[in-house]
Amino acid sequence: EDLLITGVTSKMDEAKITICGVPDTPGIAAKIFKALAEEDINVNMIVQSASRKGINDISFTISQSDIKDANNILQNLMKDVKAKDLNFDKNIGVVSIVGMGMASHPGIAQKMFETLGKHGVNIQMISTSEIKISCVIERSKVKMAMQKLHQSFGLDKVGKKILKG
Amino acid sequence: EDLLITGVTSKMDEAKITICGVPDTPGIAAKIFKALAEEDINVNMIVQSASRKGINDISFTISQSDIKDANNILQNLMKDVKAKDLNFDKNIGVVSIVGMGMASHPGIAQKMFETLGKHGVNIQMISTSEIKISCVIERSKVKMAMQKLHQSFGLDKVGKKILKG
Numbered sequence: 001e002d003l004l005i006t007g008v009t010s011k012m013d014e015a016k017i018t019i020c021g022v023p024d025t026p027g028i029a030a031k032i033f034k035a036l037a038e039e040d041i042n043v044n045m046i047v048q049s050a051s052r053k054g055i056n057d058i059s060f061t062i063s064q065s066d067i068k069d070a071n072n073i074l075q076n077l078m079k080d081v082k083a084k085d086l087n088f089d090k091n092i093g094v095v096s097i098v099g100m101g102m103a104s105h106p107g108i109a110q111k112m113f114e115t116l117g118k119h120g121v122n123i124q125m126i127s128t129s130e131i132k133i134s135c136v137i138e139r140s141k142v143k144m145a146m147q148k149l150h151q152s153f154g155l156d157k158v159g160k161k162i163l164k165g
Numbered sequence: 166e167d168l169l170i171t172g173v174t175s176k177m178d179e180a181k182i183t184i185c186g187v188p189d190t191p192g193i194a195a196k197i198f199k200a201l202a203e204e205d206i207n208v209n210m211i212v213q214s215a216s217r218k219g220i221n222d223i224s225f226t227i228s229q230s231d232i233k234d235a236n237n238i239l240q241n242l243m244k245d246v247k248a249k250d251l252n253f254d255k256n257i258g259v260v261s262i263v264g265m266g267m268a269s270h271p272g273i274a275q276k277m278f279e280t281l282g283k284h285g286v287n288i289q290m291i292s293t294s295e296i297k298i299s300c301v302i303e304r305s306k307v308k309m310a311m312q313k314l315h316q317s318f319g320l321d322k323v324g325k326k327i328l329k330g
């Protein structure tokens with residue numbers, strides 16, 4: 001499949017939530033996201049990596065305007081899902097490389113991570129798909145990160161970058 | 166944005182890799198994925214949730230045919246990225262709900278997780294985007310999970326399900 005990078009985007013109105021130390025057993029994710037959905041809280045990237053020793057963390061982003069509601073819901077749920085900790089962080093931005101055919105081109109995620117890494121930007125969360133590679137980073141670094149990503153993907157020049165794969 | 170669910174898909178030829186306990190500092194993700202990209206190893210879903218106390222895990226999937234090469238590369242890299250552990254698991258399948266406009270409809274991820282949860286299917290990894298919600302589960306449960314997901318999303322009936330939102 002041909003690779004097409006169409007742009008770099010950022011979202012500045014998100015907050016990151018991590019529910020830490022839940023049992024890695026069936027039904028836990030269901031409880032958490034049902035509780036949020038029932039209050040109409042829109043959840044954006046949900047990210048869960050593989051567990052360590054039967055315990056797991058689940059991170060996701062929501063709109064900053066939903067923080068208070070989400071906190072109430074999740075505080076009440078913590079006992080029920082045996083969570084050890086609940087963390088909220090508004091001081092973030094989500095930067096994404098957007099395009100097509102990215103899953104079959106190994107160098108794209110690498111290039112995004114390298115660009116961020118070499119400019120001292122820590123990558124807090126990662127989520128990838130064929131059309132989007134998203135990284136959660138510190139808010140104050142989003143503007144600089146966007147400039148560097150534009151440059152390294154050649155998007156500061158006119159037009160989209162199409163690379164045949 | 167209207168919600169459109171077009172299908173449920175599964176991938177049975179993937180393996181799950183988790184690099185555990187790396188420092189949550191700039192440049193780590195870059196090193197890992199550069200090393201894999203240099204050997205042309207195609208990485209599919211990359212998933213990293215937020216760290217605990219400056220340490221993080223990164224999970225991703227690759228083709229099962231790349232396990233041996235990926236293992237060699239990552240074993241050599243472990244010291245360099247100060248990883249505490251490296252886990253491989255072939256006994257997985259990736260099931261995904263595919264559609265559009267899913268990010269703005271909270272109930273979809275919930276419904277997928279509930280369907281899996283109530284049939285005793287443990288969700289090992291989660292990655293979501295507007296067009297796809299993917300869960301890594303145990304291989305032997307993929308067939309059953311697919312049937313249950315088809316039913317709960319009404320995809321066992323003719324045609325696609327379009328819900329206006």
Ligand SMILES: C[C@@H](O)[C@H](N)C(=O)O
Nearest residue numbers: 024026027028029288
């Ligand atoms: C941790 C959580 O995802 C759990 N494994 C579940 O299936 O619900």
Ligand SMILES: C[C@@H](O)[C@H](N)C(=O)O
Nearest residue numbers: 123189191192193194
């Ligand atoms: C853990 C890893 O993602 C690290 N935070 C980095 O930026 O590379």
